[in-house]
Amino acid sequence: MIAINGESISILLFFVGVYGLIARRNTIKSIMSISIMQVAIILYFITANIAPGSVPPIGDVAQSLQVADPLPQALMITDIVIGIGVTAAGLTMFIHLYHRFGSTNWQKIMKKRNHHD
Amino acid sequence: MINLHWLILLPIIFGTVVKLIPLKTAKKLIVLFQAALLLSSAMIFIEVRKNGTILENIGGWPDTIGITLRADLLASAMVLLTCLLFLAMITFVQNKHYADHLFFFLFLSLESLIVGIFLSNDLFNIFVLIEAATLIITILIMYKKANVAIYDGMMYFLINVVAMSFFLMGLGMLYKKIGVLDFYALETALSQVKDPQSLILPYAFMITAVSLKAALMPLFSWLPKAHGTPSAPSVVSAILSGLYVKIGIYLFIRLQTAFLPLIDTSELFVILGFITAIVGFVLAFAQNDLKLLLAYSTVSQIGLIMIGINMGTPHAYWGGLYHIMNHAVFKSTLFLTAGMIITEYQTRNMNEIKGVFRHMPTVGVATVLSILGIVGAPLFNGSISKYLISYGSTGTWIEYGLIFINLGTIIVFVKYSQLLFGDSNKKETAHSDILEKAVVLCLSILCFLGGILGSALITLLFKVNFPVDLLSDGIKLLLFLASLLIGILIYYGLFKKKNYFAVFNSIELGFNEICLSITLFFAFMVVYLKITL
Numbered sequence: 001m002i003a004i005n006g007e008s009i010s011i012l013l014f015f016v017g018v019y020g021l022i023a024r025r026n027t028i029k030s031i032m033s034i035s036i037m038q039v040a041i042i043l044y045f046i047t048a049n050i051a052p053g054s055v056p057p058i059g060d061v062a063q064s065l066q067v068a069d070p071l072p073q074a075l076m077i078t079d080i081v082i083g084i085g086v087t088a089a090g091l092t093m094f095i096h097l098y099h100r101f102g103s104t105n106w107q108k109i110m111k112k113r114n115h116h117d
Numbered sequence: 118m119i120n121l122h123w124l125i126l127l128p129i130i131f132g133t134v135v136k137l138i139p140l141k142t143a144k145k146l147i148v149l150f151q152a153a154l155l156l157s158s159a160m161i162f163i164e165v166r167k168n169g170t171i172l173e174n175i176g177g178w179p180d181t182i183g184i185t186l187r188a189d190l191l192a193s194a195m196v197l198l199t200c201l202l203f204l205a206m207i208t209f210v211q212n213k214h215y216a217d218h219l220f221f222f223l224f225l226s227l228e229s230l231i232v233g234i235f236l237s238n239d240l241f242n243i244f245v246l247i248e249a250a251t252l253i254i255t256i257l258i259m260y261k262k263a264n265v266a267i268y269d270g271m272m273y274f275l276i277n278v279v280a281m282s283f284f285l286m287g288l289g290m291l292y293k294k295i296g297v298l299d300f301y302a303l304e305t306a307l308s309q310v311k312d313p314q315s316l317i318l319p320y321a322f323m324i325t326a327v328s329l330k331a332a333l334m335p336l337f338s339w340l341p342k343a344h345g346t347p348s349a350p351s352v353v354s355a356i357l358s359g360l361y362v363k364i365g366i367y368l369f370i371r372l373q374t375a376f377l378p379l380i381d382t383s384e385l386f387v388i389l390g391f392i393t394a395i396v397g398f399v400l401a402f403a404q405n406d407l408k409l410l411l412a413y414s415t416v417s418q419i420g421l422i423m424i425g426i427n428m429g430t431p432h433a434y435w436g437g438l439y440h441i442m443n444h445a446v447f448k449s450t451l452f453l454t455a456g457m458i459i460t461e462y463q464t465r466n467m468n469e470i471k472g473v474f475r476h477m478p479t480v481g482v483a484t485v486l487s488i489l490g491i492v493g494a495p496l497f498n499g500s501i502s503k504y505l506i507s508y509g510s511t512g513t514w515i516e517y518g519l520i521f522i523n524l525g526t527i528i529v530f531v532k533y534s535q536l537l538f539g540d541s542n543k544k545e546t547a548h549s550d551i552l553e554k555a556v557v558l559c560l561s562i563l564c565f566l567g568g569i570l571g572s573a574l575i576t577l578l579f580k581v582n583f584p585v586d587l588l589s590d591g592i593k594l595l596l597f598l599a600s601l602l603i604g605i606l607i608y609y610g611l612f613k614k615k616n617y618f619a620v621f622n623s624i625e626l627g628f629n630e631i632c633l634s635i636t637l638f639f640a641f642m643v644v645y646l647k648i649t650l
Contacts, residue, residue, distance in 0.1 A: 014286055021279060021632035030275060030628060037282045041289060048293040072292065075241050079285065082248050086278050089252055093259075093271045100264045106628045113268040114625070 006047025013040035025105050027097065031090045038083040045072040045079075119157050121173045121186040124196065125233040127154065132225030136218045144211055147221055151207050155200040158232075162193040166580065172238075185299060187238040191438070194578045195235045195367060198445055202360055203228045206352040209453060209556045215260060215350055227253050227356070234364050240288055240298045243368065244281060247330070250364075251277045254343075254357065263348035273343040276631055280329040283639065287322025294319065303375045313379040313650050320372075320380050321642040325635060327372060331365025333386075333423065334393040335634045337416045338626040341400075345412035347465060351456020354408060358415045359449035363441050366422055373427075383427040385645060390427060391518055394420025398525035402532060403618035407455045407465045411448065414491070414529055418444050421522060424515060425506040433509025435581050440502035442578070443567055447490035447499065450560040454484045457557070458536070461547050467532070471539035477547045481537050483557040488530045490564035492601075493523055495594050498567030501575075504593055505583060520600065527604035532612070 002008050013036060020033030050068055055061055057070040094104075101109045131150050135143045165171055170189040174180065188196070207224070210216040230250040237243050251274060259270040292298060294315055295306045310316065329336040344358045373383070397417025404410040422444070425437020457480050462470050474481035486497075493499040507519045567574060576582050611617070626634065 014282075017282075018632070018636055022629055022636060025629060027628075034275065034278055034282065037279070037286075041282060041285050044286065044289045045292070048289060049296075071298075072289075078241075078245060082245065085252070086248065089255070090271075090275060090278070093255070093267070093274065096259075096267050097271055100267055109268060110625065110627050113265055 006043055006050075010040045010044035010047065013037075013043065016040075025107055027094050027104050027106060027109070028091075030106070031087060031094065034090070035083065035087055038079070038086075042076050042079060042083075045076050048072070119161075121161070121171060121188055121236055122175055124154070124158060124161065125186075125229050125236065128225040128229040128232075132222040135221060140218060143218065143221070144216065147207055147225070148204070148211070151200070151204045155197075155204050158193070158196050158200040161188060162197045165190055165193040166577075180299075180302070184242055185238040185301075186236045187301065188236055190578075190580060191367075191370075192235045194442070195363070196232050198442055199228065199231050199235065199360060202356065202445060202449060205449070205556050205560055206356060209553055210350070210352050211552050212550045213350070220257075220260065220350075223253050223257055224352075227257070231360065231364065235367065238300050240291075240300065240303075244285055244288065247284075247364070248278070248281055250361070251281070254353075254361065257353045258343060258346055258349045260350055260353070261348045266346045266348045269342045269346040269349075272628060272631075273339055275628065276329070276339045276635075279632060279635060280326040283322050283635070284326035287319045287326070290319035290322065291316075300371055300375060307375060308378050310379060316376070316379055317643060317646045317650065320376055321639055321646060323372060324369075324382070324642060325639040327365055327368045328389075328638065329365070329635060330362075331369055331423070332362060332393075332416055332419055334389050334396060334420075335638050336631075337393065337397070337419075338631055338634070340416060341409050341412040344415060345406065345408035345410075347406075347408065351452055351459075354412075354456070355449035355452035358412060358452055359445040362415060362419065363445065366419070366426070366441060369423075370426060380646065380650065382646070382649075383429055386427040387424055387515065390420045390423030391515070391522075392420070393417070393423065394522045395525065396420075398522070398529050399618055400621055401529045402525075402612070403616065403621045405467050405616075407459060407467055407470070407536075408452070410467070410529065410533060411451050411455060414526070415444075415448055417522070417526065417529075418448070418491070421503070421506065421519075424519070425502070425509070428506070428509050428515065430509035431581070432583060433506045435575060435579055435583065436502045436505025436509060438579060439505065439571075439575055440499070443490065443498040443502050443564070446560055446563050446567065447487040450483055450487040450557055450564070451491070453553070453557050453560070454480050454487070457549055457553060461549070467536055470536040472537075472543075474537045475540070475546075476543050477549060479554040479558060480549065483554075483561040484537060485534070486561035486564050488534060490561075490568070492527045492530050493597065494601075495597060496565070496568045498564050498571065500593070500597070501568055501571030505575075520596065523597075524600045524604055527600055528608050528612075531604050531608045 017033045017037035017040060020036065021030055024030060024033065051066055054066040054068040057067045061067050097109065098104065101112045103109050135147060138146065165188050170187060173186045175184045175186065227250060230246050230253065233246045234243055237246060255270045255274040258273060259266050295303065297303055297306050332340040340362065344354050394417045397413055397420055401410050401413035401417060404413060422437045422440050425433045425440060428434065458470060458473055459465055461477060464470065490497040490499045493503040503523060507516055510516050510519065572583055
């Protein structure tokens with residue numbers, strides 16, 4: 001029996017994103033799938049290795065309390081920024097792609113691209 | 118000697134500041150700056166060569182906590198190569214119309230990021246740098262804003278982001294098990310792990326991403342599109358194909374070394390490299406587009422390098438590393454000359470380009486020298502590394518496989534060299550830019566020097582000594598001449614009239630299919646590791 005915790009859910013979410021990448025032809029849905037994968041990774045990082053009852057490592061924490069590992073959280077702040085950047089860049093490129101090829105379907109865009117060549 | 122982090126920061130800072138200076142002066146300043154950077158990277162290399170690895174903890178944190186930069190011999194040699202190639206590229210674009218402030222900013226930032234990836238010792242740091250580099254490369258691919266390039270750029274961007282998501286997921290799992298993200302600490306920590314089964318998932322995730330970056334067999338379909346995009350500036354193609362794809366190989370070497378005590382997949386990757394090499398040259402031969410042919414040939418050479426570094430013998434390993442350097446030199450020369458030929462003839466179709474030798478003599482000479490390098494002609498750099506790889510694999514089936522791969526490379530470049538001969542229907546010689554000619558000529562002479570001074574260079578770069586006889590090895594020479602003859606015969610006998618491989622051109626993977634192949638590769642790695650461990 002697989003426990004329902006952050007780790008298993010994040011792996012599930014990750015592969016939901018992968019499924020979206022494989023099965024959806026829509027460019028926007030591909031970008032959304034990448035975002036889903038990113039969220040899954042963030043969830044994985046901050047829930048892995050966490051002890052129940054630990055407090056976040058913010059400000060002065062009393063010595064007696066157990067503090068969560070600060071490193072994954074610091075890393076994930078960076079990753080959130082990267083994720084937003086990637087999504088924004090992807091969507092901007094999509095606007096250009098749509099203007100040039102007039103379609104949101106990968107298959108159709110590919111055909112038109114080869115026609116251009 | 119400057120600190121390591123300046124090597125990473127200076128190009129970005131300079132690229133930003135230069136925006137304040139008028140373009141004409143700025144271009145010259147950038148060349149000077151790049152020369153200074155090359156000099157300082159050479160000084161760092163000498164320092165590493167003399168006194169061993171340099172380790173720098175940024176921010177003064179103790180080891181394994183903060184970000185560390187680490188310059189060992191391999192890393193500093195790669196940095197030296199990076200600075201050299203960028204100097205050549207920046208000299209090359211001096212008189213190009215697309216070289217404006219923004220281009221130089223992006224180009225210099227790319228240099229910083231590449232140097233950063235080579236020097237970085239922290240896995241998460243590498244992830245961040247690669248993501249940033251992906252974005253910059255995408256913009257550079259799309260730089261001329263042609264329709265085709267926008268599709269290719271977006272494809273490149275999304276595929277690489279997906280791959281890096283796999284990498285980050287693997288990194289998370291690795292951190293959960295081991296608790297460190299530092300390469301050096303990783304090696305120590307992994308040697309303590311008793312049960313290799315628990316590392317299957319993180320390893321499979323990370324190696325999938327790295328294999329995609331290195332463009333191994335099922336995962337290379339993004340590379341020709343990105344490297345051979347018709348409208349991308351030729352310097353960008355040259356850097357991508359000559360240098361950037363080596364980052365995948367570099368990371369692969371680092372990961373394999375870290376995981377070696379637990380997970381040994383070198384046999385699998387020898388086979389994958391072999392398949393990659395063969396598929397690469399078959400597809401290269403099928404192309405009629407100048408740049409696409411070169412891009413597929415890169416795939417083939419990557420396969421060769423993978424065979425070398427996974428063979429497990431010192432000769433093959435160092436031969437593979439030397440081939441990384443060599444391939445960087447001759448492939449970037451070939452891309453630059455291809456760019457010049459395309460600008461002159463206004464077409465990318467190989468059948469329409471004739472008589473480059475007579476029409477553009479300097480470009481012709483540079484092309485011939487680098488072709489001799491890539492096919493491994495005696496006295497040229499390719500022959501040294503290919504000889505070392507085949508020496509290291511003596512007694513296995515790979516030894517004969519390598520002869521076959523080299524034969525394939527020869528056939529591809531016999532086809533490529535067709536554009537050198539014949540009559541161009543143009544009266545006088547072309548007026549190419551003098552700087553461009555100088556750069557391609559210098560780089561192609563490097564191919565020759567890398568062959569003549571082969572063993573000395575290997576000793577200088579990697580501190581290992583392999584005596585390589587240049588001509589006394591008669592078998593090597595005979596083998597090359599025989600393959601050359603057979604290659605020419607096969608080309609003129611079979612393929613001159615009809616390109617039988619052209620059917621492969623119709624097979625093209627879309628975005629969804631590439632994602633599927635990434636997932637399948639990942640699944641295959643998991644199953645393979647489950648069975649073998």
